[in-house]
Amino acid sequence: xxxxxxxxxxxxxxxxxxxxxxxxxxxxxxxxxxxxxxxxxxxxxxxxxxxxxxxxxxxxxxxxxxxxxxxxxxxxxxxxxxxxxxxxxxxxxxxxxxxxxxxxxxxxxxxxxxxxxxxxxxxxxxxxxxxxxxxxxxxxxxxxxxxxxxxxxxxxxxxxxxxxxxxxxxxxxxxxxxxxxxxxxxxxxxxxxxxxxxxxxxxxxxxxxxxxxxxxxxxxxxxxxxxxxxxxxxxxxxxxxxxxxxxxxxxxxxxxxxxxxxxxxxxxxxxxxxxxxxxxxxxxxxxxxxxxxxxxxxxxxxxxxxxxxxxxxxxxxxxxxxxxxxxxxxxxxxxxxxxxxxxxxxxxxxxxxxxxxxxxxxxxxxxxxxxxxxxxxxxxxxxxxxxxxxxxxxxxxxx
Ligand SMILES: [Zn+2]
Numbered sequence: 001x002x003x004x005x006x007x008x009x010x011x012x013x014x015x016x017x018x019x020x021x022x023x024x025x026x027x028x029x030x031x032x033x034x035x036x037x038x039x040x041x042x043x044x045x046x047x048x049x050x051x052x053x054x055x056x057x058x059x060x061x062x063x064x065x066x067x068x069x070x071x072x073x074x075x076x077x078x079x080x081x082x083x084x085x086x087x088x089x090x091x092x093x094x095x096x097x098x099x100x101x102x103x104x105x106x107x108x109x110x111x112x113x114x115x116x117x118x119x120x121x122x123x124x125x126x127x128x129x130x131x132x133x134x135x136x137x138x139x140x141x142x143x144x145x146x147x148x149x150x151x152x153x154x155x156x157x158x159x160x161x162x163x164x165x166x167x168x169x170x171x172x173x174x175x176x177x178x179x180x181x182x183x184x185x186x187x188x189x190x191x192x193x194x195x196x197x198x199x200x201x202x203x204x205x206x207x208x209x210x211x212x213x214x215x216x217x218x219x220x221x222x223x224x225x226x227x228x229x230x231x232x233x234x235x236x237x238x239x240x241x242x243x244x245x246x247x248x249x250x251x252x253x254x255x256x257x258x259x260x261x262x263x264x265x266x267x268x269x270x271x272x273x274x275x276x277x278x279x280x281x282x283x284x285x286x287x288x289x290x291x292x293x294x295x296x297x298x299x300x301x302x303x304x305x306x307x308x309x310x311x312x313x314x315x316x317x318x319x320x321x322x323x324x325x326x327x328x329x330x331x332x333x334x335x336x337x338x339x340x341x342x343x344x345x346x347x348x349x350x351x352x353x354x355x356x357x358x359x360x361x362x363x364x365x366x367x368x369x370x371x372x373x374x375x376x377x378x379x380x381x382x383x384x385x386x387x388x389x390x391x392x393x394x395x396x397x398x399x
Contacts, residue, residue, distance in 0.1 A: 003279050003300055005029040006386045007328075009359055009379050010045040014332070014339075015067040017362035020381055021045040022067035023330070025305065028384075029278040032137040035059040036297065036305060040070030049382065053078045057137045058088030058123075061095060062283075062307035063294035064103050072099075073107045076121035089122035090133065092283050094293045096126050129285055129295070134277035286312060289338045298324060300387060306330045308360060310337070311344035320352050328379065331358035333365055346374040357385075 006028050011021025022039030026046070033051070035042060038059050046052060053075065061069050075087045091099065100118040109116055118124060127133045281299045286309040288294035297305040304319055304327045316327060332339035339360065348356065353375040364378055 003029060004386070004388055005279055005300065006384045008384045009381045010035075010042055011039070011381045012359045012361060012379055013067075013381075014360055014362040015065065020362065022070075023308075023360040024068065024071075025328075026051075027135070027279065027299075029135065030137075032057045032135075032278060034135050034279075037062055037068040037307075038071035038075060039065075039067040041067070042071040043074055045381070053083055053087070056087065058090060058135060060090040060135075060281075060297070061092075061099070062296065063288060063292065064095065064099060065308065068308070069099070069103065072104060076104065076108050080115070080121055086121060086123040088125065088136075089118075090125045090127060090135070092285075092293070092295050093126050093128050096124065098293075127283065130282055132280055132282050135279040135281065136275040136277050138275055284315070286315065302326065303387065304328065306340070308339060311340040311348070313344075313348055316348060316352055320349070325355060327352060327356040328359055329356050329376075330360045331376075333361055333363075345376065350375060 008026045008028075010024045010026055013020035013022055015022070021041040021044070023037070024039050024042045024045070025036040026049075027034045027036065033056050035056055035058075038061065043052070046055070059072070059075065061072070063069070072089075079085055079087050096118070104118065104121075108121060115121065125133065279299065280301060281297050283295040283297050286294055286296045286307055288308045288310070294307045294309065296307045296309060298319070299305055302323065302325050304316065304324050306327070306329045308330050316324075316329075319327075329345060330340045331342055331345055333342050335341055342358075342361075345356065345358070346353070356376040357379045358373070358376055359379045361378065368378070370377075
């Protein structure tokens with residue numbers, strides 16, 4: 001299934017270049033915004049776009065280098081002392097303990113105020129490798145930050161009317177379900193079984209045991225099956241008017257207990273909020289600095305977003321065979337043992353290079369035409385690319 005979204009690089013620089021910002025991305029889905037990585041310059045890049053903490057619904061972190069996570073200190077402190085809400089933070093499981101102990105604790109620990117862990121600053125969603133999860137946004141009364149955006153989701157409804165917005169979302173998901181019905185790729189035998197499982201879980205959203213059982217059921221076929229299950233649930237919701245509440249339950253069922261935030265946070269900062277699934281993704285460990293964890297993302301089941309990584313032709317070829325159509329890829333025009341060199345990327349199969357977009361390159365050599373780029377394209381910071389439903393990346397607009 002494809003969800004329409006757009007993506008902008010907040011920067012395309014490596015850690016040292018001063019003329020471009022750090023290699024972090026801004027994703028926008030149904031008017032909600034998310035960051036892939038939050039480097040030391042991310043908030044400044046967002047500021048140039050007229051955006052700030054209140055405009056961001058959550059962050060995914062790929063690895064612990066300052067140009068990818070150096071802006072989390074600010075997100076934590078601004079959230080705690082200025083905005084009064086915890087930023088959602090999706091973390092690969094291996095990063096959760098070390099992000100606090102090896103990176104943030106020195107800045108953020110404040111025992112006098114009871115702030116002694118990462119969870120005291122962020123609404124953490126931990127995800128395992130290959131496990132499908134969704135970027136979600138809180139909807140409902142009392143949402144802190146982005147309440148006006150909910151109005152954008154459903155222009156026909158009054159701004160902030162979460163029920164109308166959820167119903168509009170359910171209508172869109174019903175459309176997705178219809179699209180999927182025509183999509184032979186998504187119609188596999190496992191879909192019915194998993195859809196049935198998710199229906200049961202959706203009927204019993206508060207049953208943590210059921211959600212845990214569902215997590216056990218997750219397998220490599222879960223992507224398409226869960227997509228269809230979500231859409232089927234949403235289509236039913238559209239019929240019975242229950243809207244996003246059941247869609248949230250389906251998301252919980254998809255991801256298992258503890259992965260997706262349930263309605264409302266422990267600290268009550270979101271009020272009577274419900275989480276709305278927006279964009280499916282999963283992460284894969286990729287090679288960067290030896291012995292240092294780093295991971296890349298598959299977004300929307302079709303789009304690969306590399307973290308900092310060395311070239312890996314076997315991986316991208318396998319992903320391409322599995323249906324991944326577009327690749328945002330780390331690139332270094334200088335030789336580097338921990339990044340993908342431009343020369344190595346030129347050895348990728350042509351069918352992949354034609355849909356490969358280069359980032360993290362810092363400053364590209366002068367006069368690089370299409371031919372000299374081996375069919376690949378350079379991403380520029382602050383330019384949107386749009387993923388249309390049922391299509392692939394297209395079009396560039398300058399912010
Ligand atoms: Zn790095």
